[in-house]
Amino acid sequence: MRVERFDTIVIGAGQAGLAVGHQLAERDLDFVILDAERAVGDGWRRRWDSLRLFTPAAYSGLPGMPFPAPASHLPDRDEVADYLARYAERFDLPIRPETRVESLGWDGERFVVRAGSMTLEASTVVVATGPFQQPHVPAVGARLSPDVHQRHSSQYRSPFGLPDGPVLVVGAGNSGAQIALELARFRKVWLAGRETGRIPRRLLGRDIYDWLWPVLTRATVNTRLGRRLRERARRGDPLVGIPERQLTDAGIVRVGRLTEERGGLPVCDGEVLHPRVVIWCTGYEPDYRWIQLPMPVLDEHGAPRHRRGVATDAPGLYFVGLRFQHRLTSALIGGVGADAEFIAEQVARRCEALVPV
Numbered sequence: 001m002r003v004e005r006f007d008t009i010v011i012g013a014g015q016a017g018l019a020v021g022h023q024l025a026e027r028d029l030d031f032v033i034l035d036a037e038r039a040v041g042d043g044w045r046r047r048w049d050s051l052r053l054f055t056p057a058a059y060s061g062l063p064g065m066p067f068p069a070p071a072s073h074l075p076d077r078d079e080v081a082d083y084l085a086r087y088a089e090r091f092d093l094p095i096r097p098e099t100r101v102e103s104l105g106w107d108g109e110r111f112v113v114r115a116g117s118m119t120l121e122a123s124t125v126v127v128a129t130g131p132f133q134q135p136h137v138p139a140v141g142a143r144l145s146p147d148v149h150q151r152h153s154s155q156y157r158s159p160f161g162l163p164d165g166p167v168l169v170v171g172a173g174n175s176g177a178q179i180a181l182e183l184a185r186f187r188k189v190w191l192a193g194r195e196t197g198r199i200p201r202r203l204l205g206r207d208i209y210d211w212l213w214p215v216l217t218r219a220t221v222n223t224r225l226g227r228r229l230r231e232r233a234r235r236g237d238p239l240v241g242i243p244e245r246q247l248t249d250a251g252i253v254r255v256g257r258l259t260e261e262r263g264g265l266p267v268c269d270g271e272v273l274h275p276r277v278v279i280w281c282t283g284y285e286p287d288y289r290w291i292q293l294p295m296p297v298l299d300e301h302g303a304p305r306h307r308r309g310v311a312t313d314a315p316g317l318y319f320v321g322l323r324f325q326h327r328l329t330s331a332l333i334g335g336v337g338a339d340a341e342f343i344a345e346q347v348a349r350r351c352e353a354l355v356p357v
Contacts, residue, residue: 168189
């Protein structure tokens, strides 16, 4: 079997992989980006049709290429996908599409990546698969009746691909609220989940992110404010620009958390509901089972053990695009660039140190 060798392999060509790829190219490093999708941006194109970012275009660009839209515009799904594709093309990044990585191992000298019939080796590897990996559905979902149609938000496209009847949207964050508002135009909707707070779209005549972004980028996880904001975010991200009245006026019925099932039906704070469809807007879990290294890489929750994206116990292994990797904006399109620059610099130093004198 032919084995290809690079100094660095980047796994994932989403926003994180593209950002770090641009930084590696700036440093004239030898690397390749592997991605399972057929084309850059396809991961975004599979998300629901009406999705819009809650961060405006001014704060949604990657390094070296601002998002091509008015500063206050909220980009939709296809605009984001097109932007990522143009970014990869503009900087001529060495991407191999339709290359799904099956395992990352170690042969005693180098990392070994296996992807289908291909084997690649490298001294350094950057995992840029992002925070959206394994859709999370609470265990109660498995106990609901087969007559209740269930989809995770990653499988939802539009109201027209669902069976007729009322819908229970589980998860009252930004995704859940957006999907609930869309569905409420056509059918009865319950929105289940705890109140996560909300912030206005505009403040003193300016977009709220004109005020928030400087704070979020400076409040790293090493600062007291950053730790407080991260802890607050663990209870759920606040709704951005979606006041409670908008949900009420749309006819959406707010209910408590989905805690159990009774007779195959969901129960929210003691109330039995009778939905035809349940949409799970309950987030994602890390899935790094394909990383099969002899050194410890993951913590007890299955998340990477790292400092600013540098694996703590696996020299040469790096991560980009993790939630709260270093800043509260680390997993956002407009925030991943700072982490990508830092990781690319660490990679460059390691590659230089490994060059024989």
